[in-house]
Amino acid sequence: MLAQKENKPAAKENELEIVRILDAPRELVYQLWTKEEHLKKWNAPLGCSIHYSRIDVRPGGEFLSVVKNPVYPDCWVKGVYLELQAPERIAYTMEMSDEQGNINLPQYQNADWPASTIVTLSFEELPGNKTRLTLRQSVSEAAAMRKGAYQGWLSSFDVMDQYLAGITEKK
Structure with a gap:
C-alpha cells in the first residue's frame, strides 16, 4: 500500500515542512532513519544511491554521506x-561538504540557502x-x-515507501 502524501504549508516562513503518512509502525519508521543498513537502501532520490563514509547515530555523532546521481x-x-528520542524525534544538521567533510565550500554558497540547516523529524x-x-x-x-x-525529499520518501512495502510484506 502506498503512503499518503500530506504536504502542508510551512509552519514558519523560513521552514520547509513535509508530512507523509506511512503504512508502517512508528518504531520501524524510526529505525529507517537511525540504522545504516536501512538508510543506504532508501535515503536518496529515485535513480540515485547513497553511501556513508561515516555514520555515528548518537547525540553529537556525525555522518558524512554522498548521493551519487547518474x-x-x-x-x-x-x-x-x-x-x-526513540521513537518520537530526531534532529540533525546538514551542511554541503566535500569528501573529507570540509564545509562552507564556495560552489555551494547561495544567498537564499543557509550554510547549515537543521532537519527535525517527528x-x-x-x-x-x-x-x-x-x-x-x-x-x-x-529556496528548497x-x-x-x-x-x-519527496523522491527519497517515494523510495522509502517502496522499501517499507518490501520489508513489511516479508513480516
Missing part, C-alpha cells in the same frame, strides 16, 4: 546528530499500525524548491 555531480553532505503513531512522519528543515520552501531539495 546525471549530476556527487553531492556530499556532513551532519551532526543533535537529538535522538514520528507520530497512528491507528492501524501507521505513522505520521513530519520533516522540518530550517530553509524556506521557495529552487535548489531541488524539496523535490529530492
